[in-house]
Amino acid sequence: MGRFLSLSKPSTKLPLYACSSMAVALTSTFSPRPFFQFPRFKRNPSSLLNSIAPFSVSSQLSNATAEGGSFSGRVGFLGLGIMGTPMALNLIKAGCDVTVWNRTKSKCDQLINQGAKYQASPADVASSCDVTFAMLADPQSAVDIACGVNGAVKGMGPGKGYVDVSTVDGATSKSISESIKETGALFLEAPVSGSKKPAEDGQLIFLTAGDASLYETVAPLLNIMGKSKFYLGEVGNGAAMKLVVNMIMGSMMASFSEGLLLSEKVGLDPNVLVEVVSQGAISAPMFSLKGPSMVQGKYPTAFPLKHQQKDLRLALGLAESVSQPIPMAAAANELYKAAKSHGFSDQDFSAVVEALKANL
Ligand SMILES: NC(=O)C1=CN([C@@H]2O[C@H](COP(=O)(O)OP(=O)(O)OC[C@H]3O[C@@H](n4cnc5c(N)ncnc54)[C@H](OP(=O)(O)O)[C@@H]3O)[C@@H](O)[C@H]2O)C=CC1
Ligand SMILES: O=CCCC(=O)O
Known part of the structure; x- marks a missing residue:
């Protein structure tokens, strides 16, 4: 158990839980930080549960559960560009309760037609959802949508989580994390490798860092949108x-x-x-x-x-x-x-x- 409790703490000697051969080499030779990759078991939920269970960091999200490899909470999605649209679409197709917002409202239509709910601001999405994802263009828009007027922070609070999947720098990610966590909510950065087609096919690679319990909670959602995910420790490591x-x-x-x-x-x-x-x-x-x-x-x-x-x-x-x-x-x-x-x-x-x- 002890080795798993160190999941969220940077360490030089953490064992690898499950990973590619490249990751083993990097971990044992160079990496000063925890370097985990969970295998993907899309077609076998019980295997997924088994793979996550040892990381028994209790979830602080009130209305969401990840039991049995599924997520029963409400999911928000902010930013419906080239990447955000297919990612949110895959969540809807998998049966998730998804609420969307985008600066250009017309880009929400396709998702609303597929069953998504709509809210008029990032704050409204965050307040009506358990977990909110953000897929925005750059550091400025990621900060604006999280922390600006009617930003997601206004709707966050204890029992909620914010997952920023945009590609930003570590300083931006830390600043968003601090604002989110001041509300009592949890934060995970999770930028993705993989482009439009992998996003459509649910084949993205998530590079996550931040609250380990939020990572565990949203793992079933990451599994829907991606083929693998790495948990890299402190906020900033995923961005880096x-x-x-x-x-x-x-x-x-x-x-x-x-x-x-x-x-x-x-x-x-x-x-x-x-x-x-x-x-x-x-x-x-x-x-x-x-x-x-x-x-x-x-x-x-x-x-x-x-x-x-x-x-x-x-x-x-x-x-x-x-x-x-x-x-x-x-x-x-x-x-x-x-x-x-x-x-x-x-x-x-x-x-x-x-x-x-x-x-x-
Ligand atoms: N495309 C790719 O292959 C990949 C992209 N990424 C990263 O993912 C992120 C999104 O990329 P992608 O989907 O391709 O980008 P797009 O340019 O297609 O979409 C950008 C999104 O950000 C929104 N946005 C931009 N500026 C603002 C603003 N000032 N206020 C509010 N919303 C804003 C856009 O809204 P609106 O529709 O109104 O313009 C849109 O929803 C980027 O960080 C990118 O680097 C990561 C992996 C692969
Ligand atoms: O950030 C964009 C990455 C594109 C890709 O991994 O193919």
Whole structure:
């Protein structure tokens, strides 16, 4: 039991509960923090219960239970963009009692038609729900919707929980956490890896940190929306993990873009490059998925370029805070800034290749 009670406390020697082989290597070699991944048992709720049961941190949520791998409380969802809409939709399809709000109200219609309730403000959603999720564009909007006039904080209180799944920096997440917790409610940051299609398919990866009991309570909801989830300890660790992952992704895409253009310029077929890359050590689903449309100059938006640049900017701030040089990411950031200034903000981040074209 003792080893599980240390779940929410940073430690250098925590055993891994269940994880990938990569996570084992990281934990035993580098990680100074708890590093847990729970397996996903979507088709076997009793296995899910067994996997969660050892983490017997009692839930403080009054009307919600996670018994048997389900969640019987009311779920709020704020922010219905590319990611929020399919995530909320999956909760509705799974039978959850979902209440939505979005700045642009018309984006709520699809979900209301599928059975969602609507409230007129984040505060109203939070006061009418047990747990409220927020999937917002950036740090400013995440703070505004949590802490602003008619923000979620106004509707929070003991027995409730707030789960911020937006990609923000650790300082923003901590500030939101403090405001939420001052009301007596619980807070979990849970940014996601995975884009539009994984969100639609319930295949996201949650990078969570904060109140362990809220993590346990919302685990059945995370299991509906995602394929795996990591609990990383203190608030800020989930945000940091997400920014590091997206820093790598942004640099990879910038480098891939250079390769595509260079191959074409020296007379090679960039489609063949995509095929060659897909068979070797640097293969990545991202290259295979986006490469063919990049060659055609098409960038259907899954992950908006402006958000990728935001994440690189936040990763640069994270690196600055610990005096870590990240020259590749800094160079990539300049490229995404150039792409933004040429009007590609709302296209997919693979449009960064346009910033390399000579006529820009
Ligand atoms: N798309 C992706 O592949 C992924 C995105 N993310 C992250 O998830 C978050 C959401 O991304 P995504 O869904 O793609 O983004 P979108 O741009 O599609 O949606 C952004 C959401 O934030 C809302 N919003 C923006 N500014 C404000 C504001 N000032 N006040 C109130 N609401 C606001 C928008 O409302 P409105 O509809 O009114 O504009 C919308 O609901 C971002 O942090 C992103 O980095 C994480 C993983 C993958
Ligand atoms: O933040 C966006 C991540 C996109 C992805 O993981 O494919």
